[in-house]
Amino acid sequence: MNRLPASSSLARHNAQPANCGTCPARAHCLPTGMNDSYCAAIDQLVERRVQLVRGEHLYQMNEPLSDHLYAIRSGQFKTYHLTPEGEQRVTGFHMSGEFLGLDAIGLHVHRGSAVALTNAEVCEFSYHRLADAAQRMEPLSQLFHNLLSKELARQQDTTLLLRNGHADQKFANFLLRMSRCYTGRGSAPNLFQLPMSRQEIGDFLGLTAATISRLICNFKGQGCIKAVRRNIIILDQAMLTRIATGTPHPAPALGAIAPASPVLQLA
Amino acid sequence: MNRLPASSSLARHNAQPANCGTCPARAHCLPTGMNDSYCAAIDQLVERRVQLVRGEHLYQMNEPLSDHLYAIRSGQFKTYHLTPEGEQRVTGFHMSGEFLGLDAIGLHVHRGSAVALTNAEVCEFSYHRLADAAQRMEPLSQLFHNLLSKELARQQDTTLLLRNGHADQKFANFLLRMSRCYTGRGSAPNLFQLPMSRQEIGDFLGLTAATISRLICNFKGQGCIKAVRRNIIILDQAMLTRIATGTPHPAPALGAIAPASPVLQLA
DNA sequence: CGGCAGATTGAGACTGCTCAACATGGGTGG
DNA sequence: CCACCCATGTTGAGCAGTCTCAATCTGCCG
Structure with a gap:
């Protein structure tokens, strides 16, 4: 195939x-x-x-x-x-x-x-x-x-x-990296078209196509990207960076470690 | 520490x-x-x-x-x-x-x-x-x-x-690679001393020290290596290679896929 | 003889995989 | 121009492997 x-x-x-x-x-x-x-x-x-x-x-x-x-x-x-x-x-x-x-x-x-x-x-x-x-x-x-x-x-x-980090970290990193690649190469850095399939991204990241698909859904739900098929818009680069480094929340601010704060769950 | x-x-x-x-x-x-x-x-x-x-x-x-x-x-x-x-x-x-x-x-x-x-x-x-x-x-x-x-x-x-494969594959690969490194550098290729800790191996392979420890146990149990602290002896390179490539059995030969063949379980 | 880093081992939780069904949409041929 | 087809992508349920967090053990060093 x-x-x-x-x-x-x-x-x-x-x-x-x-x-x-x-x-x-x-x-x-x-x-x-x-x-x-x-x-x-x-x-x-x-x-x-x-x-x-x-x-x-x-x-x-x-x-x-x-x-x-x-x-x-x-x-x-x-x-x-x-x-x-x-x-x-x-x-x-x-x-x-x-x-x-x-x-x-x-x-x-x-x-x-x-x-x-x-x-x-x-x-x-x-x-x-x-x-x-x-x-x-x-x-x-x-x-x-x-x-x-x-x-x-x-x-x-x-x-x-x-090698390191969970699936979401890897994929966030991947997106940021792609974004950086597009910077200075004509296309806008936060709006680009991926040339590869979910399967190929998965092969590259050591994940499966299904996982990539789910991650895109999650990220969309969290509001940090927009995605239609292979077209990607990065809406919130800071949040992606946070996901990539494993820092879940922007400013924990006052209060505890926010055990169940309003992080939207899905798309 | x-x-x-x-x-x-x-x-x-x-x-x-x-x-x-x-x-x-x-x-x-x-x-x-x-x-x-x-x-x-x-x-x-x-x-x-x-x-x-x-x-x-x-x-x-x-x-x-x-x-x-x-x-x-x-x-x-x-x-x-x-x-x-x-x-x-x-x-x-x-x-x-x-x-x-x-x-x-x-x-x-x-x-x-x-x-x-x-x-x-x-x-x-x-x-x-x-x-x-x-x-x-x-x-x-x-x-x-x-x-x-x-x-x-x-x-x-x-x-x-x-990136690819399960923990045992990665680690088997790691051992084979180390073995290859020692070949032609004085020491025997199948008997060497690891210079790094379990933690460091884990960091390198994207696993944890505990997992490395368990894998060493498993491999010892399967009879393909001997290990005391950081001293390693490779007893069955072929088996390690098989593990590394994800081929579980040497010669499936006749019969089914050997559902519960006599693979010793632990050390 | 402690003190301590490294190693081993156990129990439980959770992430990501497998396998599968289903949706979508671009391309092709009629 | 439409219907169909196939590759690609999405989504769900269940499972397995690996992590987490500990407690415990060992050997080495001072």
Whole structure:
């Protein structure tokens, strides 16, 4: 039913004269903080730009890899591993400006799969050409290290986020994180459309689709979000933050620990 | 009780003429696969070697960082974050050959803390000197990228390991992972001493100390490990693997799904 | 010989899962 | 343009695993 409905791999259109200078993701991508001439140099390093439709794979697990790294120019991706039993384990969701394939540097096959959750465009780099260029351009070398380090930090945060706390904390964190991702990427930070299904969110958070559904209901009932299908509006970020950190009440104020205060129960 | 009993930070003995060539961790560290002359070059990059006693911190969260990376020469470390509420969140356990501080490249403060779980010795690098050297020595550049990538992959695996599955699966995985870590590092792979408390294992796996204790009991009862305090002997690695993957029985063979087969219940 | 942190063990509560039925809505073909 | 279909999402009831909160035990250290 689910799993790899779309065509096998890679592909599509070598595309237009798009370049880094005009890229909407520029601020989040490799050229962060570089001047235009360096930016142009990076532009030169892009082997080609690939467009994918929703559901198409950028690469798949155990596929032999040909030295490629990908920067997401637009759209969103999901990366996942397959267990020996064939279950899908979501390792992350990725937005414009992020790199894919960094975890496979030095290996000969891909460690996981990457699939487009929306129509998307990526810039394809050759790792070796990039490394060569970095050898000659110090700032690029630095930038690349920063990129790897940042990715490492992100992955660490994910681990922390997901390991600890109850379902509501995890999911509140997830929403806040998504919101932060959308900030500065065009869309408003408190109004966005999730590109993934409840099932996928559940896989990612270590919960089930049913639980995600119920949590959305609860949050709606508490008035901190509005939600219709995959469209989310964050109404009360402070409350979400409180839920995320496990602090149930804003200002306990005077009186006891509010044993049964008027917290609306359901939708 | 727990939490930062020891002295504040860093420190100690500039130490002996130890070098990479004779380092027991050489095979797992930066010089992987390099010839002796390159190895000597890396040796030159080590600013100093620092010895720490059990419980001492290598660095602490939010401490301003001075461009340092550390390679573990001997001993074991725990890295953790503190939540705003002061709770400790273990991000990982680290053995000889691994690098610490990679996640802070490009930042100005440490993202987390690193504390020695045993007496330990680390090699201190200056990131900038390392990067400079990599600029001149191509193989080193490559090696450094591989190091970062490998660390990223490790962190991903951790995420996968910990998010999915039940308590027994997580813990079985944890033991197997520890066992793998000890392989090729002197100690026998199936007989080792855990450097961390039940509480710390629990923090890491997203479980409680009580649960860890019970799991050890169960595993002992099933005959796949022996355990006295922190000393572990793995008796039946295959069974542990089965538990880890969620396959309850080795060969269901003929007959039903063995509703109440003779699986000894307790220790 | 205390004192104490770490480890073990027990009883009960509660969260989140399982399994299932049902609702919804977008896409397709007639 | 409508009817249908299927994937996705919602909701319910019951259950199991893990947590909580303790009491108790052990070995280590001073």
